[in-house]
Amino acid sequence: MRNVWIIARREYKLFxxxxxxxxxxFFFMILLGWxxxxxxxxxxxxxxxxxxxxxxxxxxxxxxxxxxxxxxxITMRSISEEMRMGTMELLLTAPVKDWxxxxxKWLGAFxxxxxxxxxxxxxxxxxxxxxxPGIDQGILLTGYLGLVLMVASLVAIGVFVSSLFNNQLVxxxxxxxxxxxxxxxxxxxxxxxxxxxxxxxxxNFIDHYMNFFQGTIDLSDxxxxxxxxxxxxxxxxxxxEMRRWR
Amino acid sequence: MIEVEGLTKDYxxxxxxxxxxxxxxxxxxxxxxxxxxxxxxxxxxxLTGFMPPTMGTxxxxxxxxxxxxxxxxxxxxxxxxxxxxYPDMTVFDYLKFMADLRHIKNAEERVDDVLDIVHMEExxxxxxxxxxxxxxxxxxxxxxxxxxxxxxILDEPTIGLDxxxxxxxxxxxxxxxxxxxxxLSTHILSEAQQICDRVLIINKGEIVVEDTPERLQAGLxxxxxxxxxxxxxxxxxxxxxxxxxxxxxxxxNQEGAVEVETPPGKDLRPVIARNVIKGGFxxxxxxxxxxxxxxxxxxxxxxxxxxxxxxxxxxxx
Numbered sequence: 001m002r003n004v005w006i007i008a009r010r011e012y013k014l015f016x017x018x019x020x021x022x023x024x025x026f027f028f029m030i031l032l033g034w035x036x037x038x039x040x041x042x043x044x045x046x047x048x049x050x051x052x053x054x055x056x057x058x059x060x061x062x063x064x065x066x067x068x069x070x071x072x073x074i075t076m077r078s079i080s081e082e083m084r085m086g087t088m089e090l091l092l093t094a095p096v097k098d099w100x101x102x103x104x105k106w107l108g109a110f111x112x113x114x115x116x117x118x119x120x121x122x123x124x125x126x127x128x129x130x131x132x133p134g135i136d137q138g139i140l141l142t143g144y145l146g147l148v149l150m151v152a153s154l155v156a157i158g159v160f161v162s163s164l165f166n167n168q169l170v171x172x173x174x175x176x177x178x179x180x181x182x183x184x185x186x187x188x189x190x191x192x193x194x195x196x197x198x199x200x201x202x203x204n205f206i207d208h209y210m211n212f213f214q215g216t217i218d219l220s221d222x223x224x225x226x227x228x229x230x231x232x233x234x235x236x237x238x239x240x241e242m243r244r245w246r
Numbered sequence: 247m248i249e250v251e252g253l254t255k256d257y258x259x260x261x262x263x264x265x266x267x268x269x270x271x272x273x274x275x276x277x278x279x280x281x282x283x284x285x286x287x288x289x290x291x292x293l294t295g296f297m298p299p300t301m302g303t304x305x306x307x308x309x310x311x312x313x314x315x316x317x318x319x320x321x322x323x324x325x326x327x328x329x330x331x332y333p334d335m336t337v338f339d340y341l342k343f344m345a346d347l348r349h350i351k352n353a354e355e356r357v358d359d360v361l362d363i364v365h366m367e368e369x370x371x372x373x374x375x376x377x378x379x380x381x382x383x384x385x386x387x388x389x390x391x392x393x394x395x396x397x398x399i400l401d402e403p404t405i406g407l408d409x410x411x412x413x414x415x416x417x418x419x420x421x422x423x424x425x426x427x428x429x430l431s432t433h434i435l436s437e438a439q440q441i442c443d444r445v446l447i448i449n450k451g452e453i454v455v456e457d458t459p460e461r462l463q464a465g466l467x468x469x470x471x472x473x474x475x476x477x478x479x480x481x482x483x484x485x486x487x488x489x490x491x492x493x494x495x496x497x498x499n500q501e502g503a504v505e506v507e508t509p510p511g512k513d514l515r516p517v518i519a520r521n522v523i524k525g526g527f528x529x530x531x532x533x534x535x536x537x538x539x540x541x542x543x544x545x546x547x548x549x550x551x552x553x554x555x556x557x558x559x560x561x562x563x
């Protein structure tokens with residue numbers, strides 16, 4: 001367990017040296033700011049016709065979309081970089097268990113994403129000053145809880161994919177495709193389909209987020225994100241173990 | 247300390263090492279010699295728990311490399327061929343990270359100690375990315391000394407170093423090797439000759455020969471050669487030396503110089519010297535010619551020449 005923390009700590013620190021992380025964080029914040037601005041502008045225009053108070057959802061909703069794209073960029077170098085540089089040999093011959101390595105890598109990236117999420121609190125705070133009688137804090141909290149859970153599973157998927165390939169670009173593309181599949185693919189109707197479409201519906205990333213978005217916490221959604229996280233980390237561990245046998 | 251039995255590793259259809267059996271004792275420096283692609287790195291990777299063998303067993307410090315991999319890894323210091331470093335970390339941070347992973351108490355002190363051993367204290371706060379190859383090699387060496395391992399496995403430790411650094415690293419390895427087991431691979435034969443207590447020559451995944459460097463030299467040549475050089479053109483020197491009892495073939499290869507074959511284990515140099523002087527020659531030089539490990543190596547790993555290709559129709563225009 002201690003090893004997990006040691007690896008995570010190094011990983012986390014590395015994000016603050018690596019230019020990729022800064023570029024990604026920069027664009028994330030810029031785009032989020034732009035979405036926030038245009039949502040406010042629309043709200044002002046709308047409120048001239050009828051009473052309208054924008055909710056905190058105007059920030060959370062674009063954030064969900066943006067995070068789907070941010071994740072592959074943040075996790076693409078996670079394990080693949082170690083393999084490319086040959087430092088994997090160092091880690092795999094140190095007294096560290098394979099799962100400790102994978103979980104450590106995940107934890108480091110996850111903590112970095114949490115830091116990024118923490119910075120986005122500026123927007124709700126600003127909004128709180130702009131609207132009367134302030135924003136709905138319930139939705140804010142459940143919305144962010146949902147985001148944290150979603151980020152955990154996204155990062156886990158990213159780490160898993162990066163354990164499969166040595167090339168960062170390949171990792172980036174495949175993670176992106178995977179995320180898009182989880183995000184967009186859903187059967188035309190979730191009620192009439194057979195088992196296949198039920199599974200697809202169950203795996204949809206956004207459907208499980210809707211309850212958090214509306215201010216309620218459904219245990220099944222929490223379980224969903226946690227299971228995706230553990231499954232991806234398990235697969236990542238298996239993949240690292242498989243590398244030894246090649 | 248290292249016991250290897252029947253070790254075999256396949257990469258797909260290619261057999262990298264085949265049925266290797268050897269051991270290394272405590273306080274011994276074992277040299278692993280072989281041309282590129284002979285299976286040196288593969289063997290080392292198995293011994294360090296990086297990957298499992300296809301067949302056979304290996305025990306390091308009494309632990310099985312497959313079943314007790316973590317115990318083995320705790321006791322082994324490993325310097326891979328491409329030194330695994332993080333270029334965006336400082337030397338100190340990197341070593342501290344590795345020390346933490348190995349749960350070393352007073353990690354920072356220990357990092358200072360190993361930096362002292364490899365003479366890198368003044369570079370502790372520099373980024374690894376800015377260091378030259380030789381300095382990186384030293385950091386790699388520092389890294390594998392951190393936990394004072396019982397067994398050191400070094401894959402080509404002097405590659406890419408300048409002559410002064412090579413000497414330094416060799417001295418360092420000899421120093422370390424007094425208390426620990428060192429397995430080092432190299433294709434520089436004089437290096438093996440200088441550092442190793444025992445040499446293991448491997449070619450195409452199989453052990454060709456295993457012996458001390460000295461015995462290898464003596465055993466393989468069968469005869470010893472002495473070179474004699476005198477002033478002038480040395481007329482009649484060949485005849486004179488041939489007359490000495492015990493002397494084998496005498497070859498005159500240069501004016502005033504001959505090479506004399508003498509039976510192994512018998513030093514005929516004093517006799518030759520006396521006879522040459524008595525015969526009226528001015529002796530300039532008299533020395534044993536050592537067959538270098540280079541020659542032995544080439545002899546052992548030489549491939550049989552392939553039969554000439556008679557069907558050369560493809561090469562015809």
